[in-house]
Amino acid sequence: MASAVSFYFILLLVLCLLVTAKASDAGSLKPDYYLCNCPEAEAIIFSGVQKAVAQEPRMAASLLRLHFHDCFVNGCDASVLLDDTPTLTGEKTAAPNANSLRGFEVIDSIKAELEFACPGIVSCADILAIAARDSVLLTGGPVWQVQLGRRDSRTANKALANTSIPAPTSNVPKLIQKFQNVGLTREDMVTLSGAHTIGKARCATFNARLQNQPDPTLEKLLLTSLQMLCLNGFSNNSNAVANLDLQTPIIFDNKYYKNLLSGEGILMSDQVLYSSGGSTEALVKFYTENQKAFFENFKVSMIKMGNIQPLLGKDGEIRHNCRFPN
CATH class of the missing domain: 1.10.420.10 (Peroxidase, domain 2)
Incomplete structure (x- = not known):
């Protein structure tokens, strides 16, 4: 029995080494990106989304919409989550987002739990992608494997947010x-x-x-x-x-x-x-x-949509707080 357990852990270690080696090539997104460095990541995110949706069912749509509005502006890089600072103008006050986008506090809470469990590992962009999937699942929709490994942008683009996101009056x-x-x-x-x-x-x-x-x-x-x-x-x-x-x-x-x-x-x-x-x-x-x-x-x-222009490898960063660059 002990030898079987040892073999299992050796096999898991080898698998993790292979996954880490593949992740380091920065070639593409992968569903098992966090298998070794934060295996509980998806469970933590699901729990946070589940709690938020239980408290307010509308939050499922709000989290799904955050992912949409993020990906349509310079790709899926969590730029939509950045707050304004003296040196950065975020996208939250762009016309399609102002007084409209919701769920930022839910993402903050999930990020805080992930930083406690796996500091500096899980990107805000990946949190948005997984939270969108979980929101659909929790409301009775389909489930899919989210491709992971996105990194977070250090900048935002309010002007592009004003022009690239489809308007509700569009033909x-x-x-x-x-x-x-x-x-x-x-x-x-x-x-x-x-x-x-x-x-x-x-x-x-x-x-x-x-x-x-x-x-x-x-x-x-x-x-x-x-x-x-x-x-x-x-x-x-x-x-x-x-x-x-x-x-x-x-x-x-x-x-x-x-x-x-x-x-x-x-x-x-x-x-x-x-x-x-x-x-x-x-x-x-x-x-x-x-x-x-x-x-x-x-x-x-x-x-x-989740594959639109992701930041990979050494591009961007893994934010410690989704609202601000490191």
Whole structure:
């Protein structure tokens, strides 16, 4: 029995040496990146996400969105987490992020636990990628192996955040272009838009559809309820929020696509995927009929998005605090 245990540990040591050697070549991301230097990393992150989502179900969507908004600006490098300092302007005050992005404290808490368990090992960028996956899993969606080994940027780019992140008022050609700019396809765009099956949107992001000549693609009862929520006389209640998926707002499923067929897409950038009658309509219809295909394709597209321009090897750093460069 003792010899068997010894053999197991020798085998594990050899495996760790091989993994470390592969990691040092900085060639690509790897799902087993933390196998030897922080084997409890994913369990710590999952526990932190699970606790946050249990306290507030909406947090799952917020953590997923953090990963999206990070990757669309200079790649998946945790630049979205950086606070403003006298020498650095972060991305948190960019138009797509200000008064909108949430979950920073959850990431802070997870990072603190990881720094206690494995100081200076797990990047903030990898925390975002794993937390996004766990958020989908905890709300009933698919699970996938997250590719790991990203490092954190020392800088941010507010100007790029203002221009590269797809706006909620975008039409289909603009959406396709924004996704193509970061190496993602039209199919990836329609698939990743399905993340809006969970979460909420501020009235400020869709108020224009409700006023003057209301958007005719909005289902009439939904239009009325949104006008009551978001419009108060002649002033807008911009910070009120509405569920993106009216039927199952905290469950990751394909109801998002079914809503588009009935004119119940809250954001213009969602509803146009079907109502414009263009190149995205067929895939929307397909996903309404095949949740399994949506889940499978979502996994693939999330891995692709997570691979956008990662910092590897000696590029960047492993931040000790996700809000500030070391």
